[in-house]
Amino acid sequence: KLYFRVTAINLAGTSQPAITKEPITIREILQRPKIWMPRNLRQTLMRKVGETVNIVIPFQGKPRPKVIWTKDGQPLDSKEVAVRNSNTDTILFIRKAERHHSGIYEVEVQIENMSDKVAITMQIMDKPGPPQNVKIVDVWGFNVALEWKPPQDDGNAQITGYTIQKADKKTMVRFPI
Numbered sequence: 001k002l003y004f005r006v007t008a009i010n011l012a013g014t015s016q017p018a019i020t021k022e023p024i025t026i027r028e029i030l031q032r033p034k035i036w037m038p039r040n041l042r043q044t045l046m047r048k049v050g051e052t053v054n055i056v057i058p059f060q061g062k063p064r065p066k067v068i069w070t071k072d073g074q075p076l077d078s079k080e081v082a083v084r085n086s087n088t089d090t091i092l093f094i095r096k097a098e099r100h101h102s103g104i105y106e107v108e109v110q111i112e113n114m115s116d117k118v119a120i121t122m123q124i125m126d127k128p129g130p131p132q133n134v135k136i137v138d139v140w141g142f143n144v145a146l147e148w149k150p151p152q153d154d155g156n157a158q159i160t161g162y163t164i165q166k167a168d169k170k171t172m173v174r175f176p177i
């Protein structure tokens with residue numbers, strides 16, 4: 001609540017002030033909260049285990065919106081991730097990504113009964129486990145047919161191929177086939 005005083009001015013000087021009798025309640029003009037989702041975060045954000053994750057989400061709103069982050073519908077663990085909020089953006093930071101950081105992160109900005117929310121899907125990948133049940137199916141001349149099953153642990157990413165190497169029995173030096 002504020003009191004106001006108004007004076008008139010002309011070439012001869014300034015008048016006595018007129019003062020408002022009652023204090024007037026001033027409210028900041030509301031600007032709807034709005035999140036500006038960066039284009040690169042509209043698809044799954046993929047990182048390798050051990051990399052840093054730094055997600056900057058710009059937003060607007062007046063007065064300053066309240067910012068709420070969740071992962072898979074639950075509040076964030078402040079021991080796992082750091083969040084910094086300013087008047088114009090929010091930043092989610094993970095120093096060393098682990099596979100358990102994978103999931104759907106939601107950020108919501110709220111002003112009174114208005115809000116805006118976006119979701120970011122994060123996938124943290126690791127090296128896959130070894131192929132299962134490698135066995136020789138057939139041998140003819142200098143050729144061999146091998147068979148195996150995919151790894152039990154895909155490293156949280158699709159297996160895109162396999163590398164086969166052969167080794168000389170005496171030297172055990174490996175060569176790709």
